[in-house]
Amino acid sequence: MGAVLAIAINTFRETIRNKILYTIILFVLIVLISGNYLANISMHNEDRIIMDIGLGMLSLFGVFLTVFTGINIIFKEIDKKTIYLVLSKPLNRTGFILGKLFGLLLAVYTVVVIMFAILMAQSLLMQIAYPVNLVKGFILILFEILIVLSIAIFFSSFTTPFITGMLTVGIIMVGRLLPDLHQIIRVKYVPGFWRETALSLTQIFPNLYIFVPNGHDFNGQYLSLTSDFITWNYISWTFLYTVFYSSIILVLASTILKNRDLV
Amino acid sequence: MKHSEVPLKIINISKTFKTGFLNLKRVKAVCDLSFTMKKGEIFGLLGPNGAGKTTTLKILTGLIFPDQGQIEEFGYPANSVKARSHIGFLPENPYFYEYLTAREFLNMCADIFNLPKKEKLEKIDYLLNKLSIAEAADRPLRKFSKGMLQRTGLAQALINDPDLIILDEPLSGLDPIGRRDFREIITNLRKQGKTVLFSSHILSDVEEICDRAAIIARGKLQEIGTIAKLLSKGVKETEIEIEATKAQLSQLQKKWKIFTNNTTLSGYRINLPPNIPLQKFIKDLVAATITIKSIKPHKESLENLFLNFNMSTDQNSPTGLQNNKQSSPTGLQNNKQNSPTGLQKNKDKEIE
Numbered sequence: 001m002g003a004v005l006a007i008a009i010n011t012f013r014e015t016i017r018n019k020i021l022y023t024i025i026l027f028v029l030i031v032l033i034s035g036n037y038l039a040n041i042s043m044h045n046e047d048r049i050i051m052d053i054g055l056g057m058l059s060l061f062g063v064f065l066t067v068f069t070g071i072n073i074i075f076k077e078i079d080k081k082t083i084y085l086v087l088s089k090p091l092n093r094t095g096f097i098l099g100k101l102f103g104l105l106l107a108v109y110t111v112v113v114i115m116f117a118i119l120m121a122q123s124l125l126m127q128i129a130y131p132v133n134l135v136k137g138f139i140l141i142l143f144e145i146l147i148v149l150s151i152a153i154f155f156s157s158f159t160t161p162f163i164t165g166m167l168t169v170g171i172i173m174v175g176r177l178l179p180d181l182h183q184i185i186r187v188k189y190v191p192g193f194w195r196e197t198a199l200s201l202t203q204i205f206p207n208l209y210i211f212v213p214n215g216h217d218f219n220g221q222y223l224s225l226t227s228d229f230i231t232w233n234y235i236s237w238t239f240l241y242t243v244f245y246s247s248i249i250l251v252l253a254s255t256i257l258k259n260r261d262l263v
Numbered sequence: 264m265k266h267s268e269v270p271l272k273i274i275n276i277s278k279t280f281k282t283g284f285l286n287l288k289r290v291k292a293v294c295d296l297s298f299t300m301k302k303g304e305i306f307g308l309l310g311p312n313g314a315g316k317t318t319t320l321k322i323l324t325g326l327i328f329p330d331q332g333q334i335e336e337f338g339y340p341a342n343s344v345k346a347r348s349h350i351g352f353l354p355e356n357p358y359f360y361e362y363l364t365a366r367e368f369l370n371m372c373a374d375i376f377n378l379p380k381k382e383k384l385e386k387i388d389y390l391l392n393k394l395s396i397a398e399a400a401d402r403p404l405r406k407f408s409k410g411m412l413q414r415t416g417l418a419q420a421l422i423n424d425p426d427l428i429i430l431d432e433p434l435s436g437l438d439p440i441g442r443r444d445f446r447e448i449i450t451n452l453r454k455q456g457k458t459v460l461f462s463s464h465i466l467s468d469v470e471e472i473c474d475r476a477a478i479i480a481r482g483k484l485q486e487i488g489t490i491a492k493l494l495s496k497g498v499k500e501t502e503i504e505i506e507a508t509k510a511q512l513s514q515l516q517k518k519w520k521i522f523t524n525n526t527t528l529s530g531y532r533i534n535l536p537p538n539i540p541l542q543k544f545i546k547d548l549v550a551a552t553i554t555i556k557s558i559k560p561h562k563e564s565l566e567n568l569f570l571n572f573n574m575s576t577d578q579n580s581p582t583g584l585q586n587n588k589q590s591s592p593t594g595l596q597n598n599k600q601n602s603p604t605g606l607q608k609n610k611d612k613e614i615e
């Protein structure tokens with residue numbers, strides 16, 4: 001466990017010492033604050049929507065940051081051969097992947113927590129009545145980041161940052177639109193083999209929509225990150241889903257890395 | 264598996280890399296390699312560029328997997344965590360996390376080995392001093408020179424007080440002081456009962472500090488043994504510079520079956536193989552009134568032995584190796600030019 005922690009700390013350091021990170025954070029902060037301010041003056045009392053926009057932006061930023069830092073995560077270690085110094089020591093490759101995961105997760109979480117604190121401060125200033133819902137929405141964002149990071153690690157364990165980036169972003173887009181995709185399949189295909197096949201094919205994609213619900217449900221009820229339907233029950237359920245999906249992906253990633261020659 | 268005293272036992276390992284378009288090309292990097300190391304010895308792995316040294320060492324440290332064969336390190340398989348906890352490894356031209364300082368890096372390495380805090384801090388300070396990088400310890404590795412990185416690399420290889428130390432070209436990139444320091448550290452390790460395996464293509468280093476050595480070329484083991492044994496196989500030549508006419512030279516060549524095309528300003532240079540008695544040859548020269556400019560006995564060294572294998576890295580000539588092996592121990596450098604029958608199918612390139 002000490003070895004995994006050592007890798008995690010190192011990965012955290014690497015991410016935090018990356019100067020590009022600060023440029024991005026600064027940029028996002030400006031957008032976040034000014035965007036919220038604009039929404040505030042244009043849409044009057046729709047507090048809920050304002051907070052939705054804030055959380056939505058935070059979620060997009062979190063995912064972006066995860067992809068940006070995650071695409072390189074394993075690849076760079078092999079490419080730059082730093083992995084030789086680590087894996088020739090008593091640490092197995094699964095431990096290495098876990099260390100990388102925890103370290104980067106901690107770094108990304110640190111950044112988004114700081115941003116969320118800013119959002120919370122804003123909401124308190126505006127005396128918005130949903131701070132608990134805000135926290136719940138934020139927890140969902142943290143879950144999504146974990147899944148996205150696992151996917152990035154998976155691809156990064158055998159392919160280049162560019163391909164990892166493309167594939168990860170593709171999966172995120174499909175994952176977020178999964179309910180729409182299901183809808184399309186139901187309309188397009190008559191019930192039968194092809195419809196079932198198409199539906200089961202979508203099962204391999206993570207259902208990211210559950211972390212950032214937006215739009216309406218079948219009863220015409222407005223769904224949002226700060227909606228009342230996000231109960232602690234809902235959160236526990238998404239948590240299980242997150243752990244389940246990430247574990248599978250990480251097991252695959254570690255299987256790939258375990259069977260790879262590090263050349 | 265039980266802990267064993269034998270630091271390293273390699274049994275018939277082979278490794279073929281797939282490269283090129285669709286991985287269709289095959290490169291045989293290591294081929295049926297076996298050897299065993301004894302506790303407390305310094306063992307040199309010698310071989311020309313591309314011989315398979317780095318590949319072998321990477322297999323030993325579990326970074327790549329052999330296609331075939333078995334490796335036991337203190338009785339544990341090479342890719343086991345248990346084996347690696349007894350090993351220190353310095354890769355070829357080590358690459359580092361550039362954003363870390365040397366101290367942070369060594370700290371991380373120690374943490375991977377789960378060293379207790381007090382021991383860890385002491386060890387880091389000790390190694391930083393020992394390798395003369397203490398002053399730069401808190402600078403990021405990005406700003407380290409090549410030699411300083413090599414020193415950091417050796418420091419991390421020793422952080423766990425390993426029983427088997429595997430070093431891939433440890434002396435490359437070092438200045439003379441660094442080379443001396445490293446040699447001293449390596450020989451001190453032996454005094455502590457540690458076992459050291461290091462690769463090199465610099466023969467004098469191996470000659471100087473190794474107890475035993477293996478020579479590999481094209482992934483195959485060519486020779487193995489004590490330095491003394493290898494040296495006895497080394498070709499001991501005598502270089503003779505003479506002033507002679509072309510006719511005189513060809514007469515000599517015919518009689519002694521030697522070959523030279525080394526012309527000097529005033530004559531020729533002959534490399535006399537050890538199987539020709541020097542006394543008789545010189546007598547012959549005197550009899551023929553050939554002026555002898557100089558006689559230089561070549562220092563007995565691994566150099567010649569090594570060069571002979573070096574030639575055989577010619578990938579296109581699978582038979583080249585065997586031809587070579589036959590010709591090299593005798594030191595007779597057969598060549599089409601001096602083979603009147605023309606039957607010699609030796610494809611050897613001459614060593615000039």
Ligand SMILES: Nc1ncnc2c1ncn2[C@@H]1O[C@H](COP(=O)(O)OP(=O)(O)OP(=O)(O)O)[C@@H](O)[C@H]1O
Binds near residue numbers: 263281292311313315
């Ligand atoms: N990743 C790889 N893919 C394909 N071929 C490889 C790979 N690594 C090594 N080789 C080939 O394997 C052979 C042995 O290489 P290796 O690096 O082990 O040699 P070496 O003895 O360490 O040489 P040097 O003295 O130059 O360091 C070479 O022919 C090399 O081209």
Ligand SMILES: [Mg+2]
Binds near residue numbers: 316317318355431
């Ligand atoms: Mg090498």
